[in-house]
Amino acid sequence: MRGRYGFDELNGTMLALSFILSIVSRFVFNLTARIILEVLSLVFIxxxxxxxxxxxxYQRQKENDVYKPIFIKVRDFFKITYRKFKDGRTHRYYKCPSCKAQLRVKNIKGTHTIRCPKCGYQFQKKIR
Ligand SMILES: [Zn+2]
Structure with missing residues (x-):
């Protein structure tokens, strides 16, 4: 492996995708769709x-640097979605109108003044 690039986040994602595509193709009964999924899986491998x-x-590092912010956005989306699902009864989620940060507020009836910890912007929300 001397002088070779090695394994990084993009390779990990492509390997996981090929694994998922390979499994999904087992449950597809349309022959054309199945072949396409198998070929895609092999292309990723x-x-x-x-x-x-x-x-x-250098080029592989550049590719990984382009990929990383996309990976972080997707990961954060699933993290927030999971948290919303987990404490959906006890908390409410709002987006800060100023910086678009996700804010978590306890689910208590009444009008609340919410202050964004990230940018300091304050706004009112009514919880019924
Ligand atoms: Zn904010």
Whole structure:
């Protein structure tokens, strides 16, 4: 592995995608769709192997740097969705009108003044 790029986040995601596509294709009975899913799965495996063994580390690092912010956005979306689902009865979620940060407020009836801890903006919300 000397001089080779190795494994990174993008490779991990592509490997997971190929695994998921391979499993999904087992449950698809349309032959054309099944072949497409299998080929896509193999393409992702091939890309993962190519990137892992590549000697052009600079280019692979650049690809991973483009991928990372997308990965973080998707991960945060699922994190927030999970939290909303988990404490949906005890808390309410609002977006700060100023900086769009997610704010969690206890689910208590009445009018509340909410202050964003990120930017300091204050706004009113009524919980019924
Ligand atoms: Zn804010």
């Amino acid at each position: 091939g890309l993962t192997i190519f990137r892992t063994l590549s000697r052009n580390c």
